[in-house]
Amino acid sequence: MNAMQKVPVSILTGFLGSGKTTLLNRILSEEHGKRIAVIENEYGEVGIDQALVIDADEEIFEMSNGCICCTVRGDLIRVLGNLMKRRDKFDYVLVETTGLADPGPVAQTFFMDDEIRAEFSLDGIVTLVDAAHIEQQLGRSDESTEQIAFADVLVLNKTDLVDAEALDSLESRLREMNRMAQVVRSEQADVPVDTVLNLGAFNLDEVLERRPTFLEPEYPFEWTGVYLLDAGRYELSLADGPDPWMSLVVVSDQGTDDAALREGAEWCVRRYAEAAEDIHPGQAIPVGEHVNLRLESLGRKSFFLEVDAPARLGLYAQHTAEEFDLQLKDREGSTIKEEAERTWVAQHEHDDEVGSIAIEADGDLDPDLLNMWLSELLRERGVDLFRMKGFLSFRDEPLRYVFQGVHMLFDSQPDRPWGDSPRRNQLVFIGRNLDEESMRRGFEACLI
Amino acid sequence: MPDISGKAPKGVLNRGWSASVDDYAIAGGWTRSGEALVVADAAGGIYAFDGKSGARAWACQESHDGGVLAMAIHPSGTSFATAGQDGRVLVWGVAKGQVKQTIEVGKGWVENVAWSPDGRWLAASCARQVCAYGADGSEAWRSENHPSTVSAIAWAGARELATACYGRVTFFDARSGEAGQTLAWKGSLVSMALSPDGDVVACGSQDNSVHFWRRSTGLDSMMSGYPGKPSALAFDDAGILLATSGGQVVTVWSFHGSGPEGTTPGALELHVESVTTLAFARRSMRLASGGRDGAVVVWSLKKNGEGGPIGAAIVADVVADLLWRPDGRALAALDAQGGVTAWRVG
Secondary structure (H helix, E strand, O other): OOOOEEEEEEEEOOOOOOOOHHHHHHHOOOOOOOOEEEOOOOOOOOOOOEEEEEOOOOOOEOOOOOOHHHHHHHHHHHHHHHHHHHHHHEEEEEEEEEOOHHHHHHHHHHHHHHHHHHEEEEEEEEEEEOOOOOHHHHHHHHHHHHHHHHEEEEEEHHHHHHHHHHHHHHHHHHHOOOOOEEEEOOOOOOOOOOHHOOOOOOOOOEEEEEOHHHHHEEOOEEEEEEEOOOOOEEEEEEOOOOEEEEEEEEEOOOOOHHHHHHHHHHHHHHHHHHOOOEOOOOOOOOOOEEEEOOOOOOEEEEEEEOOOOOOOEEEOOOOOOHOOOOOOOOOOOOOOOOEEEEEEOOOOOOOOOEEEEEEEEEEEOHHHHHEEEEEHHHHHHHHHEEEEEEEEOOOOOOOEEEEEEEEEEEEEEEEEOOOOOEEEEEEEEEEEEEOOHHHHHHHHHOOO | OOOOOOOOOOOOOEEEEEEOOOOOOOEEOOOOOOEEEEEEEEEOEEEEOOOOOOOEEEEOHHHHHHHOOEEEEEOOOOEEEEEEEOOOEEHHHHHHOOOOEEEEOOOOOOOEEEOOOOOEEEEEEEOOEEEEEEOOOOOEEEEOOOOOOEEEEEEOOOOOOEEEEEEEEEHHHHHHHOOEEEEEEEEEEEEEEEEEOOOOOEEEEEOEEEEEEEOOOOOOOEEEEEOOOOOEEEEEEOOEEEEEEEOOOEEEEEEEOOOOOOOOOEOOOOOOOEEEEEEEEOOEEEEEEEEOOOEEEEEEEEOOOOOEEEEEEEEEOOOOEEEEEEOOEEEEEEEEEEEEEEEEEO
């Protein structure tokens, strides 16, 4: 008798001026065949006759246990509780939050309240970002950081007000904070309705397809060049670049195939963890050590490499060669072409505390072990874990499981059969100051 | 869904009549001697059915824009009030279905409406305020803003009105509207019931607990461990038993002797989905419960809160409200598909 499908709900967040009302009006006026009920928290100018628009005053209710993860939006519970009785009138709900809203309580409402959970499902969180002002906002408020961390879709709006380079750097910063979200650019919140509605809650498949490097390990360096050199003195020349310094490790006997490069990378990760020695222009760069090239002075700067015997050297640099127009020259001043080069997925270069962790592992999980591990993780780190999503493969279970969560609340449900596809667990966590290594070890211990 | 009627005793519930309204049947009530049953649906339709036959006496499709949220029958049984999303309260005559008074309460939804036991005052809450109106529909007083939307109201006798909201219960003098005692507790109070003598205030809380206070001593207690939020609460007329929802089990606390602190409550188990509504028959230890499973169960309870089912039936959808006829000899159920079902109770 309650076999009716749950009503999907999208949450629309974004700072004041990010274009929420424009987007809302656009969605409501478009012919998409959906009947949408809108719950507004900012008395906006949504003025579409056929839409069911309800104004609600944001009421944040904390529980007596003081746990922020249990905080819910009381007004939403009331409004949705009533909407539930009119569900023949709409087939989708959009909740617009105030600019300064922490998306946590809104999202938690769909996990915490048993009656709401029975009737509605959180389809997705869409965050509008004002491309021209977000950098300032990120510095000033936790809310804007959390709005980005919680998002399934980031609409990078007002792109016409920012130059292409700044836009790329902004996008990469946002992606570092939230690697799960789809990023869509727009000028006047002009995005297809499909990017906001019916996200299908679980678009991790798509995220992975779109960005295959998503689950690749991150390195503290972005670029490697391998050079075949005879004995002699070489000049490493750099132009002005984005930073007044750059970290570097030079590896001797570097191979050029992918395996050799990865091996070198792993070795360099450990060197990068050591303190760097400052090297000033005109000085020689020691091989096999973490150095910090000082690049404060203007114009091209030269450092030196002494090679005793013919060798293949690998340069693992914090930035790509392009960024500083890095060139290696011999005594005669002719530029030496690298034998091989490759770029790496860089660790976030910004100081954002908020970041994403992806864990990928083939094999089957022991449900009891996973439960214990998750319970402990969520109990200890729930406050700092904003969102999590993933696919899980359980022992003796033909179906893939999807799981998602907000803070310490989570939910896992059977999805489609694995069939012939590899049984691969994929998880993404977005949170503050997460310890990737220990989380990865903890998860791997749940595998059979 | 398991066939609950197959294993439960049919017992005291004898099918009387059934009828329907056009939308989700949201609230209703019997007139004083049971001549009529008045029902409101979520779309705003108001209906009156003959109490004996179920024949429709009258219907009005246009009451509140956006729909009805609450209804209360006047103690005289000759009129009733409806409250809606349009910010208004309408007072209707039972006999013909004519609107006698139109009261503009405020700009938000009017979610609660209640007559004082002596019928002199009508209280209604809208957003963060509660208002009282006299017999002619004129505003007697209006409260200051509460810290959050008023979630429940209840009369403590004829002289005091209680309101619940996030973090507190407040008492107001019926005549002056002056705020009196405040009972504070950090939590979202979603439901409220007062013992008939007005001493015990019980509230269901969003964090899946029931909190209650004794006004005379100021002492309070919390009963936790519910799997869901207790959004339905009911006191029996003697003030001995408090029945609470909050999951599939109906939990009954007994105030007999020194309880309920330190006692084990009665656990009434028959529903297979969450209980949505609870009602005691007047001057009786008979409790009716309705659930998301569409089951309606009548229980006979003892003073210690224990009891067993003496009748059960199934309706078409989630049970929205259960209405005992004042003499306790009939019970009506309203459901989410607009079904109105009445039983004679043996």
